[in-house]
Amino acid sequence: MMLATPSSGVIKRTRVAVRRSVLRGQLQAVAAGKSESLTFDPDSAAVDVAALVRQVTAGQRPDSLLHQRLAGAFQRSGIADIVIDQLAAADAALRTRSAQLAGVLGMTHAVSWISPLLSAKEPAVRTAATRALGRIGGTQSAHALLRAIRREGPRRTLLVELARAAPDLFLETALCETKRTGAQSAVAIAAGLRGRRAAVAPLLALLASGNRRERVASCRALGWIKAESALPAVAGALGDRDWRVRVSAAKAICRLGADGYLPELEALRSDPNTHVRKTVRIAIRRLLNTTEWPKEWAWR
Amino acid sequence: MRPENHLGPREVLTGTGRRSTPILRQHPETGRPAYHEMVARVAVLERAAVFFSLPEGVLRALARRLRRVTVASGEMIVGQGEPGDTIFFIEHGRCRVMIERPPSVVTVAVLSDGDVFGEGPWLLKRPQQASVYAQTDCTLLAVDRQSLQLVLGRDRTAIENLTRVADHRFRTFADTTVQATWGTLFKEATVVGVYSPKGGSGGTCLSLNVVGSLARRYPGQVLLLDLDFPYPHAALLAGLVPTTCLARLSQVPSEPFEEALLSAVLYHSGGPMILAGSLRPEEVEEVTPELVTRAIGILRKTFRYIVIDLGVTISDTTLALLDLTQHIVLVAAPELSAVKSATDAIDILIRLGTPHDRLSVLLNNRSMKPAVTRPAVERMLNRKVDIEVGFDYSRPDQAAVNGEILSITNPRSEITRGAEALADLLDAIHGQDRSTTFAAGRSVPASGHPGHA
Numbered sequence: 001m002m003l004a005t006p007s008s009g010v011i012k013r014t015r016v017a018v019r020r021s022v023l024r025g026q027l028q029a030v031a032a033g034k035s036e037s038l039t040f041d042p043d044s045a046a047v048d049v050a051a052l053v054r055q056v057t058a059g060q061r062p063d064s065l066l067h068q069r070l071a072g073a074f075q076r077s078g079i080a081d082i083v084i085d086q087l088a089a090a091d092a093a094l095r096t097r098s099a100q101l102a103g104v105l106g107m108t109h110a111v112s113w114i115s116p117l118l119s120a121k122e123p124a125v126r127t128a129a130t131r132a133l134g135r136i137g138g139t140q141s142a143h144a145l146l147r148a149i150r151r152e153g154p155r156r157t158l159l160v161e162l163a164r165a166a167p168d169l170f171l172e173t174a175l176c177e178t179k180r181t182g183a184q185s186a187v188a189i190a191a192g193l194r195g196r197r198a199a200v201a202p203l204l205a206l207l208a209s210g211n212r213r214e215r216v217a218s219c220r221a222l223g224w225i226k227a228e229s230a231l232p233a234v235a236g237a238l239g240d241r242d243w244r245v246r247v248s249a250a251k252a253i254c255r256l257g258a259d260g261y262l263p264e265l266e267a268l269r270s271d272p273n274t275h276v277r278k279t280v281r282i283a284i285r286r287l288l289n290t291t292e293w294p295k296e297w298a299w300r
Numbered sequence: 301m302r303p304e305n306h307l308g309p310r311e312v313l314t315g316t317g318r319r320s321t322p323i324l325r326q327h328p329e330t331g332r333p334a335y336h337e338m339v340a341r342v343a344v345l346e347r348a349a350v351f352f353s354l355p356e357g358v359l360r361a362l363a364r365r366l367r368r369v370t371v372a373s374g375e376m377i378v379g380q381g382e383p384g385d386t387i388f389f390i391e392h393g394r395c396r397v398m399i400e401r402p403p404s405v406v407t408v409a410v411l412s413d414g415d416v417f418g419e420g421p422w423l424l425k426r427p428q429q430a431s432v433y434a435q436t437d438c439t440l441l442a443v444d445r446q447s448l449q450l451v452l453g454r455d456r457t458a459i460e461n462l463t464r465v466a467d468h469r470f471r472t473f474a475d476t477t478v479q480a481t482w483g484t485l486f487k488e489a490t491v492v493g494v495y496s497p498k499g500g501s502g503g504t505c506l507s508l509n510v511v512g513s514l515a516r517r518y519p520g521q522v523l524l525l526d527l528d529f530p531y532p533h534a535a536l537l538a539g540l541v542p543t544t545c546l547a548r549l550s551q552v553p554s555e556p557f558e559e560a561l562l563s564a565v566l567y568h569s570g571g572p573m574i575l576a577g578s579l580r581p582e583e584v585e586e587v588t589p590e591l592v593t594r595a596i597g598i599l600r601k602t603f604r605y606i607v608i609d610l611g612v613t614i615s616d617t618t619l620a621l622l623d624l625t626q627h628i629v630l631v632a633a634p635e636l637s638a639v640k641s642a643t644d645a646i647d648i649l650i651r652l653g654t655p656h657d658r659l660s661v662l663l664n665n666r667s668m669k670p671a672v673t674r675p676a677v678e679r680m681l682n683r684k685v686d687i688e689v690g691f692d693y694s695r696p697d698q699a700a701v702n703g704e705i706l707s708i709t710n711p712r713s714e715i716t717r718g719a720e721a722l723a724d725l726l727d728a729i730h731g732q733d734r735s736t737t738f739a740a741g742r743s744v745p746a747s748g749h750p751g752h753a
Contacts, residue, residue, distance in 0.1 A: 061425070063445060108446045137385065138446030139367055167444035168378065168386035168418065169369050197379035197431075 016046045023047055027056045030073040031066045038077045050100035062106050062135065071105045080107060087113040092122040099125065103132025111136055115144035119151065127157055134161025142166040146174060146183060154186035162186070163193035175202035184210060185217040192221025200227040207233055215240065216248040223252030235261050243273035250276065254283035262287060333364060341366050344391050344441055347414030350461045358451060358458075365447035371434040377418075378432040384421035385445040390414065393438030394548065396560070399430045399473060407560035408473040409543035410435065410552075422448065423459070423466040429473055435551065472543065475567050489523075489600040490730040491624050495610040495649075496631035497641035502664040503631045505696050506689070507609040508534050508572075509719035510629075510726075512707035514605050515571030517723065521604035523565065523573045527592075527621070528611035530581040535574045539703015540566045545576040547583035550591050558598045570708035573603070589620035596624050605726070614648070622652060626730060629660050629722065632677065634670035639680050646681060660686040660725060662718065667691060686725065689718030 019040075029035035040049070053070060060066050074080045086098040087110065099117055102110040114136075117129035130148070133141040145162040152158070163171075171191040175184060188206055191199035200222065207218035207230075219237050222230040234256070237249035250268065253261050265287070268280040333341065341363035346352045351359070368391070371377055378384060380400055390413055397409040397417065408430060411417055420429050422445045452458050494510070496503030504526070511524040525546070526534035535542045544564045552560045566574045578584050599606055608625065610618055622628065628649060632642035642661070649659060663677060663685045678685055692706075692714040699706045707719040 063422070063425075063449065106446075108450045136446065138444045139365070139442075141446075167442065167446075168384055168388075169371075169440075169442060170367075173369055196382055198376040201375055 020047045020052065023049065024052050024056070027052055027070065030069055031056050033069060036073055036076060038073050038079060040079075048097070048100075050097065050104045053101070053104045057104070062137070067106060071107070074105055080105070083107070084110050084113055087117065092120070092125050095120070096122075096124050096128040099128040099132045103128070103135040106136050108136055108138060108140075111138070111140045111144065115140075115147075118144060118148040130155075130157050130161045134164040137165040137167070139167055139170060142170050146187070149186045150183045154183070154189065159186055159190050160193065163190040166190065166194065168196070169198060172196070172199050172202050175199065175206055185213040188214060188217035188221045192217070192224035195225050197225060197227065200225060200230055203227075204230055204233050207237060212242045212245065215242070215245045219245060219248035219252045223255035226256055228256060228258075231256060231258050231261070235264055238264050238268060243271070243276050246271065246273070246276045247279045250279045250283045254286050257287065259287045338363055340391075341441060344389050344414065348389055348416045350458065350465055351416075353461070354452075354455070354458055358455065361451045362443060362447070365451065366441040366443050369440045369442055371438045371440060373434055373437050375434050376431060377434060377438075377440070378428050378430075380429065380431040381427045384418050384428045386418050386442050387416060387422065387448065388418045388432075389416050389441040389443075391439040391441055393440075394435040394551070395438060396433050396435045396552075397430045397473070397543075398433065405556075405559065407544075407552075407556065407563040410545075410548040410560070410564070411543070412548060419462060419466045420470060423463045424470060426470075429470055468541070469543070472541070472566075489603040489606045490626050490726070491596060491600065491606045491608065491621075492627045492629060492726060493608045493610050493621060493625040494629045494631060495618075495645065496612060497645040498633065498635070498638035499612050500666070501631045501633040501638055502666060502689075502696070503611070504528050504532075504534055504537065504609050505700075505715065506629075506631055506662065506664060506719065506722075507607055508537055508705055509707040509715050510722050511572040511574075511605075511607050512570060512705035513716070513719040513723035514607070514726070515568075515573075516708060517727070518604045519571035520567075520573065522571070523575060523599060523603045523606045525575050525577065525595075525599070525606060525608045527577040527587065527617065528609045529577060529584045529587070529613065529615075532577045532609070532611075534609060535566055535576050537700045537703070538566075538568050538572070538574060538705055540568060540574060542566055542574075542576040542579060545579045545583065546591065546595055547578040547586035549595075550586040550588070557594065561595055561598055562602060568705065570705055572705065572708075575599075587617055589616050592617050592620055593624065596621070619652075622649070622654070627658050627660065627726060628654055629662055631662050631664055632681075633664055633666050634672040634674070634677055635666075636672060639672055639677050643681055646683065656683075657729070660722070662686065662722060663688045664718070665689060665691045665714075687718055687721045690714035 023040050026035065026038050026040070030038065040047075057064070057066055057070065071080070074083070083098045083101050084107070086094050087102065089095050089098070095117060099114055102114060111133065114129050114132050117125050118133070120126050120129065130145065133145055142162060142165045145158055145165055149155070149158050149162065171187055171194060174187045175191060177184075184206060188203055191203060203218045203221050203225075206214050207222070210218060215237065219234055222234055231253070234249050234252045235258075237245050238253070240246050240249065246268065250265060253265065262284065265280050265284050268276055271277050271280065338360065342359050345354075345359050345363060351362075354362075366389075371393075377388065377395065380398075390411055392413060395411045395415075395417065396407050397411060399406050399408050417432055418428070420426055492510075494503055494507040507524055507526075511522050514522040524534055526532040528534070546561075546564065549557065549560050549564060564575055566576070568574060577587055596606065608621055610621060630642055630645060630649070632638050646659070646661070650656070661681060661683065663674060665688070668691045674685055674688060695706060695710065695713050696715055699709070706713040707716045710716055
C-alpha cells in the first residue's frame with residue numbers, strides 16, 4: 001500500500017505553521033527574559049511577525065517591560081534596522097509589513113520613515129502607516145497624522161490614530177490655532193475620542209465661533225468627553241440654524257445624561273427637519289428610560 | 301485638494317484668524333531650533349529637579365524635542381484621573397495642582413518657573429493624581445513619553461531618580477489632601493511669635509522644637525509658620541520638602557484661598573504642621589501684611605497653636621504679625637551683641653504695647669561656656685529670663701541632618717527640655733481659657749502624655 005504524497009499546498013502551510021510556532025516561541029522567550037536575541041528572516045512574507053508580537057504583548061502597555069525587552073531584542077538582532085530599510089522598499093507588501101512591525105514595536109526612531117507612507121498610493125500601506133504612527137504615538141507621529149488629515153481630509157482611521165497618538169495638550173493647541181487649517185473639525189473629533197477635559201475650553205470656543213462642520217464636531221466631542229460644564233453651550237446649539245448641529249447637540253445632551261434639558265429637547269419634537277425629530281425622540285427615550293445606548297449612534 | 305495654508309474667505313477679509321486670543325497656543329516649531337532657543341530650553345531643563353544633573357548632550361537632545369505651549373490663565377492643563385504621557389516644564393507662570401476629593405477640592409501645590417509636573421503617569425504607571433490649572437498665563441515646555449524614552453532610555457539612573465521624585469511627590473500630595481480635608485474643627489488658635497533679634501541665636505530650631513512639643517500634646521493641631529526671611533528653612537530642618545508656600549498664594553483669588561492655604565501646609569509624621577513663608581528669596585516681597593493677616597485669620601480657625609518664626613528683621617509684615625500674636629517669645633543667645641539686640645527688641649515690643657506677661661525671654665546657650673552669664677543677661681535686659689536652654693552639643697545639627705525634631709525623637713535633649721518648658725508656659729497662660737472650647741473638638745492628647753490633656 002502506498003502512502004498518499006501530500007500536496008505542495010499542505011507542505012507549504014505546514015512549513016509556515018512550524019516557522020510561526022518557532023518564532024512565537026522565540027518571542028515568548030524574549031518576553032519572559034529567558035533570551036535576548038531573535039533569529040528569523042524578516043524578508044519572509046509567510047509569517048505575520050507583527051501579529052505574533054501583538055499576540056505576545058496582548059494586554060500590555062506600550063511602555064511595559066515586555067515591550068522594551070522585545071524592542072531591545074529586535075534592535076540587537078539587527079532586525080529593527082532591516083525593518084527601517086524596508087519602509088522604503090518598492091514592494092508595497094514589504095512596506096506594509098515593516099510599518100506594522102515598527103508600529104507594534106513602538107519604534108519611535110522610525111517615525112520619520114513611516115510618515116511619508118501616509119501619502120502612499122496603496123491603501124494597505126497608508127492604513128498600516130497610519131496605525132503604526134498611532135501605536136508609536138508622540139508629537140512627531142501626531143504632527144504627521146495631522147498633516148495627512150489636512151492633506152486628505154478626515155479619514156476615520158486617521159482620526160482614531162490621531163486621537164491615540166497625540167500627546168497631552170497637542171490636540172488642544174491644534175484646536176486653538178488661529179490660522180485656519182481646515183482640520184479643526186477632525187481635531188475636535190479626535191479630542192472628543194481622546195476624552196481629555198483640557199479640551200473642553202477649546203471645544204467651547206470652536207462651538208461658539210466655528211463653521212458648521214466644526215460646530216457639529218465640537219458638540220459631539222463635548223458629549224463624548226462628558227463635559228457637564230459645557231451643557232449650557234451645547235443646549236444653546238439646539239437652536240442652531242443648521243440641522244446637523246441641532247442633531248449633534250441633541251446627541252451630546254443625551255450622552256451627558258442631562259435630563260434637566262428635556263424641555264428643550266421636547267421643543268425640538270416639532271423641528272422641521274426629520275433627522276432632528278428622530279434624534280430628539282431617541283434622546284428623550286434614552287434620558288427617560290436610561291435604556292442602552294442606541295446602536296445607530298455608535299459612530300456618526 | 302485643499303492646500304495646507306489655505307485661508308477661508310473670512311480670514312482673507314479680516315486678515316486674521318477667528319479667535320484673537322487663543323486659549324492655548326503651540327508655537328511654530330521648526331525641525332531644528334535656533335541656537336538662542338536651544339539655550340533657553342536647556343536653561344529651563346537645568347532648573348528642573350533631577351534634569352539638572354543630566355549630561356549636557358542628553359539635555360540638548362531633550363531640548364530639541366521640547367514643544368512650547370502657551371496656556372491662558374485659568375485653563376486646565378492636565379486632568380485628574382486621565383492617562384498622561386507628557387512631562388511639562390514651567391518656563392514662565394504659575395500653575396495650581398488640585399486634587400478633587402469630593403466634596404472638596406484641595407490645592408496641593410502651586411508650581412512656578414522651573415518646576416515640573418505630569419511625570420507621574422509615565423514613571424509610576426498611574427493615572428494623573430491631580431488636575432493642573434494655569435494660575436497665570438503660562439509658557440510650558442512639553443516633552444512626550446516617546447521622546448523621553450528615546451533620550452533617557454539607556455540612562456537608568458536618571459529614570460530611577462525621576463521615579464523617586466515622582467513617588468515622593470505622589471505621597472506628599474496624598475498626605476496633603478488628607479490633612480486639608482480635615483476641615484475647620486476649632487475656634488481661634490493662640491498665635492505665638494518667636495523672635496530672635498540676632499541671627500544664629502537658634503530661633504528656628506527652638507520654634508520647630510516648641511511646635512514639636514506642642515504637637516505631641518495636640519497632634520495635627522499645631523502649625524509652624526516659617527517667616528524667617530529670606531531663607532526660611534524650618535521645613536528642611538524637619539526633613540520635609542515644601543512644594544508651595546504662603547508667598548505663592550498671594551495671587552490666589554479670595555474664594556479658593558482658604559483651601560489653597562490649608563493645602564500648602566506640610567504634615568510631619570510626628571504631628572506638627574509646617575507652612576513655609578517662601579521657597580525662594582525673590583518671593584519674600586509677595587508676603588505682604590495683608591496676605592499674612594488674611595492667612596492668620598484662616599489658620600486661627602483651624603489650629604490650636606500657631607507658632608510663627610519671625611526671624612531677625614522687623615518689617616511691615618513683622619509689625620502686622622506682632623499685632624496678631626497673643627504671646628511673643630524672644631530668643632537670645634548669651635553673647636554681648638545678642639543680648640544688646642534683645643534689650644533693644646524688648647524696648648520696641650513694650651513700646652508697641654506688648655503686655656509684660658505675654659512676653660517671654662528664652663536664653664539659648666549655643667556654647668558650653670557662655671561668655672555672658674545668666675545674671676548678667678538679666679541685668680542687661682532688666683527682666684528675668686523665663687526659660688534657659690542648656691548647651692546641647694551637636695544634637696541640633698545632627699537632628700537637622702537627619703530631618704528629625706528633637707522634641708519628638710529625643711526626650712533627653714536640652715533643646716527638648718527647653719521646648720517642653722516653653723510649651724508648659726504657653727499652655728499655662730493660654731490653655732486654660734480654651735479648655736472648654738476644645739473639649740468637644742478632636743484635641744485628643746497623645747497617649748504618652750496623659751498629664752497634658
